[in-house]
Amino acid sequence: MHEFSIAQAIAEIIEEKSKEYPGKNLTRIHLRIGRYRAIVKDSLEFGLGVVLENTPAASAAIEIDFVPIAVSCASCGAEEDLEEPFLICPKCGGLDVTVIRGKELEIDLLEFS
C-alpha cells in the first residue's frame, strides 16, 4: 500500500521539475530504493502508471535500482553489504554496526526530451 503514497510523492516532484523544461516530455525516471523500504517493484510501477496517466510523463521509462542494506562496523572498520537485514558485521561478527545504505528513497535522474 505505501507504494501508492510513494508514487504520488514522485509525481509531485516530477510536476515541479517539469516546469523547468517547458514543451518537453519526461522520457525516463531513474529511482534508487533501499532494500529496507520493502517496496514491491510491480506495485510501485502500477502506482506510477496511475498517477502519471494523462500527464506529459505518462510514457516515461521507469528504472529502479534497489540498494542493498550495508553497514559499517565500529569494531573492524569494514563497510559491507548484507544479504539479510541482520545487523551483524559480515567480516568480524561485531554487533556495533551502523546502517550506511539501504533506506534510500530517491529520484536519481529525470530525463526530458
Next chain:
Amino acid sequence: MAEIKVVEQIMKANDAWAERNRALLAEKNVLALNLIGSPGSGKTTLLEKTFQAMGQPERFFVMEGDVATSCDAERIGQCGVDVVQITTGNSCHIDAHLIHKAFEGFSLDTCEVLFVENVGNLVCPAEFDIGEHAKITILSTAEGHEKPLKYPLVFEESELVVLTKIDLLPYLDFDLDVFRANVAKVNPKVPIIETSTKTGEGVADWVEWIQNRRSQMA
C-alpha cells in the same frame, strides 16, 4: 535531450512537515512517541493502562490513527486525556502533514508526552517520519516470534519494543527466547519490555521507560 541529475528525496514534502512538527514539539517541550503495531496488538489498551498508572491526564495528548471509526479515541477520551482522531480514509499510515493538522486547537501547554497511535500496520508507518522523538514497535505474542524477521525496518527504526499479551504465552507456540534472538538480529541495541495489561506485568517498566525518556529531553 535534457538529462537532469536530480537526487531528490522522494519523501521531502513529508519530511518538511516532520521538521515543522519537530520544531513545535521542541518549543513546547513535548516528547512524541510514535507507536507502531499490527491491528489488535494492544496499542490502545496499553495506553489506557499507561494513563491509569501515571495519573495527571493533562500531561498527555494522544493522536489516534485509524482507517475508519473513532472507537479508539472514545476509549482514550474516557481516561480524561486530550485525544484527536486522525481518520486516514484509504491510507494505511499517518504522514507528517496529518499530524501537523491534528495539533490545531490544542495549546500543548500542560502536555509532556504525545502518543501517536499509528494505523495498525507494521510496514507503511515505518516509512514516514512524523517528527517523533522515538518510534516504538508494539507486538503481541499472538502474532508470532518470527515477526521481527519479516518486518525488519520497523524494528530497526524503533527505540523500544513492547511485547504485549505475555499472559497468553501458555496457550501459544510463541517462543520468547527465539523472539528475543530475532529482535537482536534486526536491531542488536533495542530493549524489549514484556507486558500484560491483563495481569499488569511489565506495565511499570513501560511507565518508567516513558519517564526516563521524557527526562532525557530536559
